[in-house]
Amino acid sequence: MTDYFLLFPVLLVIALSFFVIVAGLFIKQKRALGYVAIAGLLAAFLITLSDVNANASLFYNSIVVDPFVQFFNLLFLMVSLLVCIASLEYYRNNPNQDEYYALLLLATAGMMFVSLSNDLIILFVGFELVSLPTYILAGFDKRNPHSMEASLKYFIIGALSSAILLFGISFIFGITGTTNLETILKQSHVLASSPIAPLAMILILVGFGFKMALVPFHMWAPDTYEGAPSVVSAFLAAGSKTVAFVAAFRVFLIALIAIKLEWYIAFAILAVITMSVGNVIAIAQRSVKRMLAYSSIAHAGYVIIAFVVIARSADTAQYALAGGILHALSHAIGKAGAFIVTAFVGYMIMKNGGKDSGGDSIDDYDGLGKRAPVTALLMTILLFSLAGIPPTFGFYTKFVLFLSAIQGGLLWLAIIAVLNSALSVYYYAKVVMRIYWGEPKGEKIIEPTGYVLAALLAVIAIIVLGVYPEPLYKLAMNAAEALMH
Amino acid sequence: MVGYISSIFAILFIGAIVTFLTKTREQARMVAVLTSWTTLIIAILMLFEYRALGGIENFTEIYKWIPSIGVTYHVAVDGLSLPMVLLTTIICALCTIYAWEEKHRSNQFFALILFIEFALIGVFVSLDFFLFFIFWEFVLIPMFFFIGVWGGPKKDYAAIKFLVYTHISSVVMLLGIFSIYYFNIKAGNPATFDIPTLLSAYPALPLTDFWRNFIFAALLFGFLVKMPAVPFHTWLPDAHVEAPTIGSILLAGVLLKMGGYGLFRFLIPMIPNAADFFVYVIALFAIVSILYAPFAAFMQPDIKKLIAFSSIGHMGFISLGVAASIAGGGETPRIFAASGAMFQLFAHGVITAVLFGSAGIIEHHTGTRIIQNLGGLAKKMPKFAFLMIIGFLASIGFPGTVAFIAEFSILAGSFPQMPFFVVLALISIPITVLYHLWAIQRAMLGPYNESIGKVHDAAWYELTALAVWVAIIFALGLYPAPIFEMTHTAAANLIDVLPKGGIG
Numbered sequence: 001m002t003d004y005f006l007l008f009p010v011l012l013v014i015a016l017s018f019f020v021i022v023a024g025l026f027i028k029q030k031r032a033l034g035y036v037a038i039a040g041l042l043a044a045f046l047i048t049l050s051d052v053n054a055n056a057s058l059f060y061n062s063i064v065v066d067p068f069v070q071f072f073n074l075l076f077l078m079v080s081l082l083v084c085i086a087s088l089e090y091y092r093n094n095p096n097q098d099e100y101y102a103l104l105l106l107a108t109a110g111m112m113f114v115s116l117s118n119d120l121i122i123l124f125v126g127f128e129l130v131s132l133p134t135y136i137l138a139g140f141d142k143r144n145p146h147s148m149e150a151s152l153k154y155f156i157i158g159a160l161s162s163a164i165l166l167f168g169i170s171f172i173f174g175i176t177g178t179t180n181l182e183t184i185l186k187q188s189h190v191l192a193s194s195p196i197a198p199l200a201m202i203l204i205l206v207g208f209g210f211k212m213a214l215v216p217f218h219m220w221a222p223d224t225y226e227g228a229p230s231v232v233s234a235f236l237a238a239g240s241k242t243v244a245f246v247a248a249f250r251v252f253l254i255a256l257i258a259i260k261l262e263w264y265i266a267f268a269i270l271a272v273i274t275m276s277v278g279n280v281i282a283i284a285q286r287s288v289k290r291m292l293a294y295s296s297i298a299h300a301g302y303v304i305i306a307f308v309v310i311a312r313s314a315d316t317a318q319y320a321l322a323g324g325i326l327h328a329l330s331h332a333i334g335k336a337g338a339f340i341v342t343a344f345v346g347y348m349i350m351k352n353g354g355k356d357s358g359g360d361s362i363d364d365y366d367g368l369g370k371r372a373p374v375t376a377l378l379m380t381i382l383l384f385s386l387a388g389i390p391p392t393f394g395f396y397t398k399f400v401l402f403l404s405a406i407q408g409g410l411l412w413l414a415i416i417a418v419l420n421s422a423l424s425v426y427y428y429a430k431v432v433m434r435i436y437w438g439e440p441k442g443e444k445i446i447e448p449t450g451y452v453l454a455a456l457l458a459v460i461a462i463i464v465l466g467v468y469p470e471p472l473y474k475l476a477m478n479a480a481e482a483l484m485h
Numbered sequence: 486m487v488g489y490i491s492s493i494f495a496i497l498f499i500g501a502i503v504t505f506l507t508k509t510r511e512q513a514r515m516v517a518v519l520t521s522w523t524t525l526i527i528a529i530l531m532l533f534e535y536r537a538l539g540g541i542e543n544f545t546e547i548y549k550w551i552p553s554i555g556v557t558y559h560v561a562v563d564g565l566s567l568p569m570v571l572l573t574t575i576i577c578a579l580c581t582i583y584a585w586e587e588k589h590r591s592n593q594f595f596a597l598i599l600f601i602e603f604a605l606i607g608v609f610v611s612l613d614f615f616l617f618f619i620f621w622e623f624v625l626i627p628m629f630f631f632i633g634v635w636g637g638p639k640k641d642y643a644a645i646k647f648l649v650y651t652h653i654s655s656v657v658m659l660l661g662i663f664s665i666y667y668f669n670i671k672a673g674n675p676a677t678f679d680i681p682t683l684l685s686a687y688p689a690l691p692l693t694d695f696w697r698n699f700i701f702a703a704l705l706f707g708f709l710v711k712m713p714a715v716p717f718h719t720w721l722p723d724a725h726v727e728a729p730t731i732g733s734i735l736l737a738g739v740l741l742k743m744g745g746y747g748l749f750r751f752l753i754p755m756i757p758n759a760a761d762f763f764v765y766v767i768a769l770f771a772i773v774s775i776l777y778a779p780f781a782a783f784m785q786p787d788i789k790k791l792i793a794f795s796s797i798g799h800m801g802f803i804s805l806g807v808a809a810s811i812a813g814g815g816e817t818p819r820i821f822a823a824s825g826a827m828f829q830l831f832a833h834g835v836i837t838a839v840l841f842g843s844a845g846i847i848e849h850h851t852g853t854r855i856i857q858n859l860g861g862l863a864k865k866m867p868k869f870a871f872l873m874i875i876g877f878l879a880s881i882g883f884p885g886t887v888a889f890i891a892e893f894s895i896l897a898g899s900f901p902q903m904p905f906f907v908v909l910a911l912i913s914i915p916i917t918v919l920y921h922l923w924a925i926q927r928a929m930l931g932p933y934n935e936s937i938g939k940v941h942d943a944a945w946y947e948l949t950a951l952a953v954w955v956a957i958i959f960a961l962g963l964y965p966a967p968i969f970e971m972t973h974t975a976a977a978n979l980i981d982v983l984p985k986g987g988i989g
Contacts (some may be wrong), residue, residue, distance in 0.1 A: 422652050
């Protein structure tokens, strides 16, 4: 019975969402609802943190709570928290902000459901619970045509990918007669001997590929991240993308482990092209949000190295999975922080009398070091973390991940990955150059607390975890062990 | 009880942050000078204590850091790293004097000097690969900002080329480190990044030839790019030309030494397990650098670029010493070559500081660095000319200066093992003399070039920094024992772990 209390955080988030939308009808000071959301998320975060080593199976084994689940729930709650703090500033005077917070909370609950699910149907429903609110959120600046374009593209591709995913799931159900991941695992022999299993695997992979924005299923991501409101881009890049990683880890490493030789090759090819294409195209971008979108694609390429290593070498699987989830975390923190800074730059441009470009063009970053010194420093650290320069958390996670590739005997993959990572320094450093030695195009401005606080929290996490990663590494190893049994 | 090394870290880190937060130039330079000179005093105390103890490795501090993957905070100094720590503290302490009147964003400028000092000392004292790599990479960031914020007209290009080029070399090196770590675990040893443990376990690891050569080549590439050896040197002239004077002094004076230091610290102990031909690979890189750099320097119109190329040539001598210390031959010359090369790391660091300092003074007072537009500066700037000419003579390897001791030991120690390479290296010496003297003749001597306009002698802070460096050049040139004894012991210990009679 007490096991059901483990679901308290996710239920709290859902309840909060309903509360916010109902309370929004009655109160004038809608900004207060943002604080309510933040308080609720913080409470959910702390409760989850206190049960981080929980182990339970609920509702006829269709929902599980284990360190792996808790790790990612903490990640989602943290991302949501950062985005909410920044949104206090971003949507300060928006009359519809109650709906915004409600949708954000609902999507967060969906993310948590995906990681809790031990059943393909719950996983799919959780996915939809993430997707539907985020389609709306991407178009939340409804008078901005870019935002509408982002939303529409995201919706069409998202619906398509959901359909493909569901199609794949239906094949799995057809082969094994069940949707429960662990029962599928018990039917491994059926799966391994079925001629349709590879087809089902490919359909599921393509479905997840769209959601993770792997090349060649990535086309929607740059347009969506660029057009969506910056705080929503932060949520999409840090949260929604990670949901796809969680789901893929669960489905491929538990249910489809029997046919790992088939997906090993698929993931190896996808990893190489995803990181290479992402990095090369990111170099050419003049829009910072697009650059961050492509860098996000490249980071997805790094994370799926974990799948390749796991399929290749059973001894290294735990290290690789720990590396993969740690890197997903460092990417989420870095990307959330970086997009929040773009939100700030958009605000700065608007304050200067310019059009709100959403902090988009790299030219807007000229002299940021003089105009907003604190934000500039935070952005620099965030970008260096994404680039993997020590002593940031981004360096540490790449270190663990690429080390696991060598340990798995995949030297070629490690070489491609580190060269890609080295190349990526170029486009991050280019932004840093603009920040510190571009000519400022305006006066020094007062930096709003909301943005600074959100970015600062991300930077503190990056530095503390980068300098002392030991506790988190243990947590990630526990999480990996929980998933792999 | 906090050890010497940790207290240096703490002082520099806090000093750098305080400097960054100061509001005026006076405050910034005051904090920076205090911090860097305190560090220098601690380093000198370490030197005395080290000599009194007469040990091999001292001031060791080991703390657990990330035990799950075997990372420790392991720092110590030995006869190889203590001269490097001294060099770093001397150069940085005088840089804070040299930069006395820096006007542009002075708090950030002084803070960066302290940050880079922090990182450089970290590189030289770390005995854990993880820690070492963090410092190794962290060095790039302050230098990136030095070039970028205070650099010349093409600074964007130079800064990013420097960052990406050297970063690529670092990550390739990291792959080599990963491989050592992995095979150490595979052999049944506990996971560790501890450098002495890994190096002593290395010969017994179950490595195929491919992996041995891969690991060696990956580390070698990382170090050669940093040195830099021709043909991996192309980032260096660009970086130097655009970097501010302090940036150049630090870059050539200390940053390049990281590559040479790495060769001694990691590569030589690993050589018995790599293929024999690597001795000749290193020697070849050395000789190409030694021969190519003087010719390239000859053709440079810009005095700073000339000095940059002279650095590449002098760093080639270090690679030659490394190759000679592992090549087949008697113990004595090999120790002599290694010790000379270690001494050269120190010697060239001080000399190049004088040279780049001089180039900076010329640019500061005349507004140009193009040798053709100068002429007869000695008449107008006598004190400066005196110091600069001594610096140039030292760079040639004039007897009585540190460079003579260093290069003489390298060449004498290398001759028995690889006479052919030494003869080739000797060819470079007259050319080196020639381009140094020719540059002096055109820039400093002869009739004064009136088109420069009115010039004054260098300012007191510039002259002080130069004078102290020149004094060190002479003092250690005439009595090299304080440093040379240390490098000699370190070299003897190093050769001791190699197979008798050398390789190849």
